[in-house]
């Protein structure tokens with residue numbers, strides 16, 4: 355009896371303590387927190403669970419909700435106890451600039467290291483440490499290097515067109531076993547991502563993975579990267595899971611998460627390749643072509659006569675993993691979007707084909723500089739990197755997510771604090787802006803629902819103003835290192851496809867609703883979406 359009463363009292367005390375503690379947290383975060391004056395929904399200011407709900411349980415839908423919150427609460431909103439989101443383009447360059455003192459938010463970027471288990475270029479927190487690491491990569495992805503190695507991108511684009519052409523004429527071969535409809539459809543979704551993987555593996559490592567030659571275009575790879583990215587969201591909210599993942603042997607992780615199996619294997623391929631290059635360097639074997647691994651392990655002399663800082667094998671490995679994966683879905687989804695929009699719009703299609711065929715009687719002779727000089731092609735690419743048509747089926751904010759990296763890229767306010775839209779933020783506050791919202795600024799992009807390359811062909815002043823809001827690769831010292839290569843891929847792929855084919859159509863099974871995107875740092879199609887396929891005019 356005495357024991358029962360003691361236990362009841364203990365439970366009561368615990369319940370009272372929990373209620374008081376919860377009340378204290380709520381009152382402190384809402385009314386006495388340095389960010390308490392920043393507008394935003396109550397629940398979001400108390401906990402980061404709403405972000406987890408939209409990112410993990412609704413898979414990457416935070417980006418769909420942010421515009422609605424801005425509409426309701428204004429240009430500066432509190433989206434978690436310590437994070438502020440901004441949507442006024444005037445603030446972009448204050449945060450994301452070359453000499454920025456804003457550092458990356460460790461609680462967002464740190465978990466990205468989880469699966470690789472070592473810091474990667476994307477996640478280095480200190481801007482100084484990042485500068486040293488980035489300076490090792492920059493020369494390899496400079497405009498000069500991309501121009502020097504343009505044959506890599508050109509040859510993969512031509513191969514893509516060969517495969518597209520033979521896939522669409524397959525119906526002559528074996529009509530008995532498959533329906534005509536099935537035969538003539540080309541899996542453009544898979545092939546575009548295979549193209550992006552083949553380019554980066556050939557360009558950076560001179561060791562192409564040749565996904566374009568595979569039946570399913572190496573579909574395991576984008577699938578595995580996506581699984582890894584989904585995991586980041588959980589790691590970001592529950593960082594204690596990261597060491598658990600580290601302790602669990604790879605074999606068990608592979609059993610628990612099947613898409614990881616091949617991904618772990620791909621890590622081994624990269625690791626072994628680094629070992630091989632290290633051996634070559636030690637044995638003073640002259641490589642056929644110096645790759646990024648040669649440059650990172652054994653940096654060449656600079657014009658000053660100095661050698662750049664050497665990276666450890668572990669750092670070279672980590673950056674190679676990111677470089678291989680970072681350009682697949684980003685470039686892939688952008689190119690896919692461009693091809694979809696062009697073939698869905700006869701006027702755009704005709705104009706683009708004419709411009710390309712007038713400039714290049716033979717697609718094999720294209721050069722990047724000649725492609726870049728084409729105004730209409732350039733306008734199509736800029737439009738593909740920025741914004742997309744409204745899908746009638748969804749409310750606008752659910753429909754116009756652009757590919758690439760559309761979401762918020764959180765940074766930490768430096769010592770001394772910062773002021774945005776007349777609201778002062780103390781040091782240590784996390785601030786973020788979303789590229790997708792920049793591309794939907796109503797002043798820079800009137801009629802954002804329309805895919806309209808002409809918006810990039812107006813007066814110089816008008817285009818310059820618009821370009822201030824065009825930030826697909828972000829800006830400043832932490833911007834995309836692969837942007838020159840990505841642009842070269844977009845120019846060559848879109849250029850060769852539309853120089854060669856004037857009769858492509860979207861497969862009738864593919865609807866506008868399949869273009870919806872979710873954001874897991876990189877923009878993805880929702881899992882239920884059908885894959886983008888093309889057919890030849892009259893092929894149905």
Ligand code: HEM
Pocket residue numbers: 475476477488495554676677678680681682684685688757758759763826827828831832833834835836837839840
């Ligand atoms: C259309 C294609 C692409 C888009 C839109 C894009 C966009 C971006 C953005 C916005 C960032 C900054 C992320 C952040 O602040 O957290 C970034 C970083 C990065 N991107 Fe890309 N990217 C593209 C293609 C590529 C390609 C082809 C590569 C491979 C070479 C690549 C490699 C990287 C790497 C390594 C970083 C981290 C850079 C650093 O932290 O210094 N990206 N990208």
